[in-house]
Each structure stands twice: as structure tokens, then as C-alpha cells.
Amino acid sequence: xxxxxxxxxxxxxxxxxxxxxxxxxxxxxxxxxxxxxxxxxxxxxxxxxxxxxxxxxxxxxxxxxxxxxxxxxx
Amino acid sequence: xxxxxxxxxxxxxxxxxxxxxxxxxxxxxxxxxxxxxxxxxxxxxxxxxxxxxxxxxxxxxxxxxxxxxxxxxxxxxxxxxxxxxxxxxxxxxxxxxxxxxxxxxxxxxxxxxxxxxxxxxxxxxxxxxxxxxxxxxxxxxxxxxxxxxxxxxxxxxxxxxxxxxxxxxxxxxxxxxxxxxxxxxxxxxxxxxxxxxxxxxxxxxxxxxxxxxxxxxxxxxxxxxxxxxxxxxxxxxxxx
Numbered sequence: 001x002x003x004x005x006x007x008x009x010x011x012x013x014x015x016x017x018x019x020x021x022x023x024x025x026x027x028x029x030x031x032x033x034x035x036x037x038x039x040x041x042x043x044x045x046x047x048x049x050x051x052x053x054x055x056x057x058x059x060x061x062x063x064x065x066x067x068x069x070x071x072x073x074x
Numbered sequence: 075x076x077x078x079x080x081x082x083x084x085x086x087x088x089x090x091x092x093x094x095x096x097x098x099x100x101x102x103x104x105x106x107x108x109x110x111x112x113x114x115x116x117x118x119x120x121x122x123x124x125x126x127x128x129x130x131x132x133x134x135x136x137x138x139x140x141x142x143x144x145x146x147x148x149x150x151x152x153x154x155x156x157x158x159x160x161x162x163x164x165x166x167x168x169x170x171x172x173x174x175x176x177x178x179x180x181x182x183x184x185x186x187x188x189x190x191x192x193x194x195x196x197x198x199x200x201x202x203x204x205x206x207x208x209x210x211x212x213x214x215x216x217x218x219x220x221x222x223x224x225x226x227x228x229x230x231x232x233x234x235x236x237x238x239x240x241x242x243x244x245x246x247x248x249x250x251x252x253x254x255x256x257x258x259x260x261x262x263x264x265x266x267x268x269x270x271x272x273x274x275x276x277x278x279x280x281x282x283x284x285x286x287x288x289x290x291x292x293x294x295x296x297x298x299x300x301x302x303x304x305x306x307x308x309x310x311x312x313x314x
Contacts, residue, residue, distance in 0.1 A: 055298045058291070059248040062255040069258045073079045 011071045017064035024057040078261035082185055082254065102189070105181045109170040116170075138166065142300065149304035153311045160200075161307075164193065165300040172253065172292035176285070185253040187246060194246035197303050205310030216313050245302060252295045256288045 032050040036043045088099040120135025128136055142162045146154045154161075168184060175182025183189050205213045217234040218227060263284060266277035 051294060052298060052301060055291075055294045056248075059252060059298075062251040063247070065255045065259070066251045069078070069255060073077050073258070 007071055011068040014068040014071060015064055018061055021057055021061035021064070024060070025054060028053040028057060078258045078265065081257060081261060082182075084186075101181045102183055102186065105174065105183050106171070109167060109174055109183065112170050112174065113166045138162075145301060145304055149301060150308045150311065154304070154307060157204075157307055161300060161303060164197070164303060165296055168193070168249065168299055169293060169296035172296055173289070175253065175257070176288060176292060182253050182257060184249055185257055187250040190250045190253075191242065191246035193249075193299075194242040197245065197306065198242040201303075201306045201310045204307065205313075208311060209313060213310075213313070216309065241306065245299065249295050249299055252291055256291055260284055260288065 028050060032046060035046050085101045086098045087101060087104060090097050090099065116131075117135050120131040123129065123132060125132060139162070142165055143158060146158050146161055150157070171183040174180055175185065205216070217231050217238070219230060219234070222230055260281065263277050263281045267274040267281060270277060
């Protein structure tokens, strides 16, 4: 197998981690919608924490993406 | 076609060496100065009139102040007041560095791990010093969660110490990875637009959507960095 092919396969493998992040972001917003549906007046207090959770989870996605980019373009 | 990582290249503008150390003025230093100048202009112009009923610029300046003041009040408590200037400076610097970097043909300072790691290390060392200065040797009880049975100590203490030491690394890596991956992704899609010719309208639409996402991420990551600093400071001041 050539190095070029191995690079492409490696980059593809690296982004498998995004599946978990999809579940994570889904969880964050599902919990947010649940809580707001139960108590609409809580939206203002819950939303910042939702955004914080979203950003923290998305950062994990970017770690995987970063590895893929580094494999592809270096 | 140029590599999508080419945008992160550091170019020397004015070369300088002091005692074998490279202290050249680069595009990174240039854009740090641009960010500082933009913040100074933003705040000075905002509060210049000192109107009782704020105008547009003054509203923005007051809004940013109020936002961070509220963040510190809610997350650190009253004891966090003395550290407000530092947290405000940190937030504004990261926010402006991120957003200025999104303007085409500029340089994103925060897309280099050395910059974000230096910021995170300042927070880490500062918070540790604050904790030790406030609590003395009692500060070390931070590494043992209260309420845990004592025979768990050999297991819990190394884990707590490790997670404490990992803080600057994760703090730096989060901001760096967001900026770097985001900008690389924009460049990759920009490459698709050029390569696909007329059909490039489709990736162009995605590119615009991604740009908006990056704008949100730029603000959000500045917020996340700040709120985590607040939480670490809270830990140092109140121990658990």
C-alpha cells in the first residue's frame, strides 16, 4: 500500500470519532428542549449552559477533525 | 493548489535576534497588536461621550463589560471582583483575535497552539498561586474530594492531580483546535468552489453557512475559555 493511500484511509478512520460527537450534541440539545418544554421560564437560565455544553462537545469533534486534516495536508 | 495549512504560516516582517533568541516581528505579533488596538479603540470610543443614555458604541462597550461582570459574579462570586480586569482582558483579547482572524487575508493569532498554550498557562499558574496564597497548605486538600472514604486516597489523589495538570493542556487545545480546524475547513471548501467551476455554487452556499458557524464558534470559544477560567478561579478561591 502506498503512503498516499494509507494517508487517505487514516484520515477517514480519524473522523469515525465524529459519530460519538453527533450523539453528544444530540444529547445536549435534547436535554435542553426537554427542560424548556417542561418549564418554559427556565429557558434564559438553561441556554448559556446548553451553549457551554455544545462548545465543549464540539471541541472534541474538532480534535478528530484536526487529526484528519494534519494527516491529509502535511 | 496551495495547501489549506498554508494560511497558518508565520512570516517574518522585521527580523531581530537578541542573544541567540529569535524575537522577530512577525505577522502573528502584528495581528496581536491589531487586536489590542481594536479593543482599545472600541472601548475608548465607546465611553468617550459618557452619555447617561448610551448611544450605539457606548451600548456595545457597556454590554461587553456587563456580560463579563455578570459572568464573574455568577461563577466566582463576590471574591472574584479583584480578578475582573484580568478576565475581561482575556475575554476581549481572545474574542478580537478570533473575529479579526475571520476577515479574509488576515492571520488568526489563536490558531497557533503556542499562543493559546501561553494564555492557558498564565491562567493555570495564576490560579494556582491565588489558591496557595489564599489557603496555604490547606490548598492541597483540593486533591482529595470531600466525603470520599480515606482508603480511596491512593486512587483518587493521583487522578485529581492528573486532571488538575491536564487543565492548561485541554484549555489551550480546545481553542487552538477550534480555530485551526475551522479555518482549514473553510479553506478546503473554498478549494472546492474553485475546482468545481460553475457547479461551485453549491460548495459556496455551504461555505457561507460554515462562515456563519465559524463566527458563532469564534465568540463561543472566547466565552468558553473565559467561563472555564472563572470556574478554575472559583475552585481556587473556595476549594470545591
